[in-house]
Amino acid sequence: MQRRGDDLRDRILSAAKDVFLAHGFDRASMDLIAEKADTTKRTLYAHFESKEKLFLAIVDYTRGLLAARLKFPADYGDDPDHALVLFCGRFLETMIWNRSIRMCRLTLAEAGRFPDGAALFHEAIFGTVQDRLATYLRERLAVPKSTATRAAVDLLGRILYPRFTRALFGAEPEVELHDDAAQPSEHVDLKPIRAAVAETLRAARAR
């Protein structure tokens, strides 16, 4: 049975992602990717001209998948403290998710060979979230622009980076996420996030 077009392309991307994440760029073999995608190497090369191009396509594809998790949903409600806590909690959870961690490690591993891969990935995730936070502070809380940006950076620094960095280096237990719930799960402790949000908001309003 043959499956064509976008369906096949998606299957290749998905299989390639799994294999790259599991083995890293160099140890990921095109033979294995073809097998997991339930197709042949010849077809692989019909869609992606080289292993490098396939890799870059994966980074882009994953970037899209991750970004989709990082919207600021309307159902977080009108209370800004609460909405910010949920948003930050969900971002933290998404970033310490083992699939995100492995993707980060993969792009970092190849940062020498594919500098754009790592930088674009970073910008698409961290830059986007930072912008969304700053925009929220500006629009909903009338915080002036430069203060809003600084507050957003500060908030991310306190909430995200410590646990994210630890997870990156494997110093925390792995986190597996199953559902697509918009609410943070039990993997994040909201208490310190509430404290950081409250403090940041207080400081931002005071200026």
Add this chain to the structure above:
Amino acid sequence: MQRRGDDLRDRILSAAKDVFLAHGFDRASMDLIAEKADTTKRTLYAHFESKEKLFLAIVDYTRGLLAARLKFPADYGDDPDHALVLFCGRFLETMIWNRSIRMCRLTLAEAGRFPDGAALFHEAIFGTVQDRLATYLRERLAVPKSTATRAAVDLLGRILYPRFTRALFGAEPEVELHDDAAQPSEHVDLKPIRAAVAETLRAARAR
């Protein structure tokens, strides 16, 4: 001319480090390492039984070199604000140094195959600095233990992680350090560090 013993071993470690950092584990070839160490592959295998063992030796070796940069020197003076600013500045500088960044990327890239490598590296660097900060706060400023730890984590989160993460992903220009000066160089802006230290100390003293 033959060079023996520790001299040779160091040359191998140093050459291997360069090659691993430049090419990553898989693309680093034992032939190239032997050539750069100005010896032969046979001798390589006399000192390190396999590529994997050599890699782990490199991680340990580099961990030692980095840790040596992260002392809390006496000549930072008696003013705690000032000393903390210098210490944090120097730590930040050391961690965004391109050699550190490349080493982090290398251990992260192989975190799947060598989980202990990444975790030990992380603990040896971030854990140690966090402990030294907390100890300083406790001993010099009489901050209670749990508050001191929290304050140290918070301080690192604000000062280190944002720039470090950006550097890791290649979103900042590379930093090259030449001298072994104990003072932070022009690569770090002390102003935000002063602000974060002041705020952290104020909060820690208030509790």
Add this chain to the structure above:
DNA sequence: ACCTAAGTATACCGTCAAGTATACTTTGGC
């Protein structure tokens, strides 16, 4: 002086994987 451990020089083996070649089959638009 000499003997052993350490190091050198160089060739070699086996394996694995990127990418290609060749011949065949299926699909869908016309």
Add this chain to the structure above:
DNA sequence: GCCAAAGTATACTTGACGGTATACTTAGGT
């Protein structure tokens, strides 16, 4: 129904690299 594009099946080429074998040289303790 036919034909071109897309996909399949499988074998092959080529090169790299981890690790070993063999034969030789040097240094240093006694």
